[in-house]
Amino acid sequence: MNLPDGLAPVAEGLHLWAPAHTGTWGFANCLLITSGEEAALVDTPYDRVMTEALVAAAGCLLPAAGGVRTIVNTHGNGDHTFGNGCFPGAEIIATKAGAEHLCHEPSPQQMHFLTHQTPADQPLGWYARRHFGRYRYEGVEAIPPTITFSGRYELTVGDVRAELIEVGPAHSAGDLVVHFPGRAVVCAGDVLFAGDHPVHWNGPLTNVVAACEAILALQPEVVVPGHGAVMTPRDVQCHVTYLRELEALIHDRYAAGRSAGEAAADILAGGFYDQLGLPERVVILTAVEYRHLDGDTGEPDLVALAARAADWAYRNRGDD
Numbered sequence: 001m002n003l004p005d006g007l008a009p010v011a012e013g014l015h016l017w018a019p020a021h022t023g024t025w026g027f028a029n030c031l032l033i034t035s036g037e038e039a040a041l042v043d044t045p046y047d048r049v050m051t052e053a054l055v056a057a058a059g060c061l062l063p064a065a066g067g068v069r070t071i072v073n074t075h076g077n078g079d080h081t082f083g084n085g086c087f088p089g090a091e092i093i094a095t096k097a098g099a100e101h102l103c104h105e106p107s108p109q110q111m112h113f114l115t116h117q118t119p120a121d122q123p124l125g126w127y128a129r130r131h132f133g134r135y136r137y138e139g140v141e142a143i144p145p146t147i148t149f150s151g152r153y154e155l156t157v158g159d160v161r162a163e164l165i166e167v168g169p170a171h172s173a174g175d176l177v178v179h180f181p182g183r184a185v186v187c188a189g190d191v192l193f194a195g196d197h198p199v200h201w202n203g204p205l206t207n208v209v210a211a212c213e214a215i216l217a218l219q220p221e222v223v224v225p226g227h228g229a230v231m232t233p234r235d236v237q238c239h240v241t242y243l244r245e246l247e248a249l250i251h252d253r254y255a256a257g258r259s260a261g262e263a264a265a266d267i268l269a270g271g272f273y274d275q276l277g278l279p280e281r282v283v284i285l286t287a288v289e290y291r292h293l294d295g296d297t298g299e300p301d302l303v304a305l306a307a308r309a310a311d312w313a314y315r316n317r318g319d320d
């Protein structure tokens with residue numbers, strides 16, 4: 001799977017396991033916090049193989065007396081939480097809204113079904129195998145948080161102070177970001193993506209913009225996105241511009257009476273940020289924005305949204 005064999009230093013006591021691999025799903029960044037005999041992890045990888053690779057890569061960064069005893073989940077998506085079970089006894093911290101949202105997340109069993117039991121020659125089965133077939137969902141148990149909060153939560157790991165700040169609903173129902181005040185670092189979870197189009201299941205886009213602006217207001221020098229390369233505040237500003245442009249394009253088409261599918265196809269045909277990977281995510285972003293414009297307050301169906309993106313990707317696939 002070509003995973004990193006080391007962690008990159010971000011600031012004193014902070015090291016990043018960054019699997020990179022843009023252009024596909026599931027390779028999330030994980031930040032290790034260490035101080036003295038204490039260690040904590042912001043987000044865990046998608047399966048046991050990846051989580052064991054992370055622990056091996058962390059090596060002597062981990063305290064001799066024991067491993068990771070605290071996990072922060074920035075949100076409930078499996079690519080940030082399914083590794084939780086590899087740290088038995090660890091406290092797992094998330095927002096209350098994120099914990100309540102967990103039951104709407106595809107389970108490891110559902111992901112196994114999607115990648116093995118669906119027809120491989122149909123869009124969803126083709127897409128699931130292409131982007132999720134590399135992960136091992138058998139035997140993975142989704143472990144929910146042991147501590148939940150709303151608003152803010154102060155976490156100390158040895159000498160490292162971290163503020164967990166709720167910024168959702170935005171990417172999901174219960175997003176949080178992790179601010180390290182003494183180090184000018186913010187861990188953004190999936191409020192931010194680098195290298196690919198983002199995906200946001202909850203929205204609306206204006207909430208994601210507000211979450212980005214909350215990150216900028218913390219005046220970080222380094223921002224760790226949920227996926228992709230580490231960002232500067234300027235990169236975050238550029239991403240806010242992306243979100244505002246997309247919001248305007250979607251709202252124009254909604255006002256013109258176009259369907260969500262037509263709007264997304266039209267925006268993509270116009271070459272919207274076509275240097276980014278996973279353009280089919282614009283189909284999901286558009287469908288989610290339309291739900292808000294329609295006043296639909298029900299729970300988003302993640303698999304149904306992914307199926308719409310899979311349809312577009314299947315129709316626009318290349319020769320491979």
Ligand SMILES: [Zn+2]
Nearest residue numbers: 028079190226
């Ligand atoms: Zn993610």
